Amino acid sequence: MPILLTLLIISACQQEQKSEKLNSADKKISVITTIAPLYSFTKSVTGNYAEVENLLPSGAEPHEYSLSPEDAIRISKARVVVINGVGLEMWLDKMLAEGKGTEKQIVVDSSSGVDLISKDPHIWLSPKNAVIQVNNIRDALIKADPANAEHYAENAGAYIKRLELLDSEISGVTGSLKRKEFVSLHSAFLYLARDYGLREAAVVQETPESEPSPQHMADVINVIKKNKIRVIFSVPGVPHKIVETLAKDLNLKVYNLDTLETGDVNPDWYEKRMRANLETLRTALNQ
Numbered sequence: 001m002p003i004l005l006t007l008l009i010i011s012a013c014q015q016e017q018k019s020e021k022l023n024s025a026d027k028k029i030s031v032i033t034t035i036a037p038l039y040s041f042t043k044s045v046t047g048n049y050a051e052v053e054n055l056l057p058s059g060a061e062p063h064e065y066s067l068s069p070e071d072a073i074r075i076s077k078a079r080v081v082v083i084n085g086v087g088l089e090m091w092l093d094k095m096l097a098e099g100k101g102t103e104k105q106i107v108v109d110s111s112s113g114v115d116l117i118s119k120d121p122h123i124w125l126s127p128k129n130a131v132i133q134v135n136n137i138r139d140a141l142i143k144a145d146p147a148n149a150e151h152y153a154e155n156a157g158a159y160i161k162r163l164e165l166l167d168s169e170i171s172g173v174t175g176s177l178k179r180k181e182f183v184s185l186h187s188a189f190l191y192l193a194r195d196y197g198l199r200e201a202a203v204v205q206e207t208p209e210s211e212p213s214p215q216h217m218a219d220v221i222n223v224i225k226k227n228k229i230r231v232i233f234s235v236p237g238v239p240h241k242i243v244e245t246l247a248k249d250l251n252l253k254v255y256n257l258d259t260l261e262t263g264d265v266n267p268d269w270y271e272k273r274m275r276a277n278l279e280t281l282r283t284a285l286n287q
């Protein structure tokens, strides 16, 4: 090998070693979140001070997700794991219980301290709960990475101010809606209803993944007729057969209300989708 080339290779290797040392000196902690809203919350708190990734790919439905071996590796490598809790991530419980994560791993149950409604895991759909979730995430990040505590506290404070603005916008709109009762395909909006004076009068799906029984459908139809309900909330994506049939038979208008279970991995995404939902509520429940 010519001497010059040998020297170049040696020099390149030395450079590499140097940059590796630099990286380990200011290495960012790695954080993994399970669903898109938790990514928005967590990334808004960390800013660029931590590496944050979301586990579920866009379009994946969290109620019946199954963990792949690659997922398990990603989780085990994370310093902090942020979960929704309330039984949403049952596919993760086994892994976390078995202690497959490293000893130093911190698992944040973001629902800690939320006033829960039995059987409804969709806590993030009320910004009042989101504030509690962000506080839990902030505390865990500070514990995992005290060197950046000030940044996390400051970012969380700024983000909570934005969530409080969103909260007051929702209160403003829902307070003057003509109708407060609604029917939805998927039972996801109980927290939103409770915190903003609305009422989920009936739900088409008894559980997220099963078809409703004829008796249940008869009850839903009764509720719609009795309460003179005019709109039904479906979820974005493929049109739902039962919703379409109900809408046709009972002359209901169908609107999509996003459960925010899946979507873009982006710090601003949560607020944007919540405001889009608010516009839908304003249109749908004012007629």
Ligand SMILES: [Zn+2]
Residues within 6 Å of the ligand: 063, 122, 186, 187, 188, 208, 259, 261
């Ligand atoms: Zn759901």
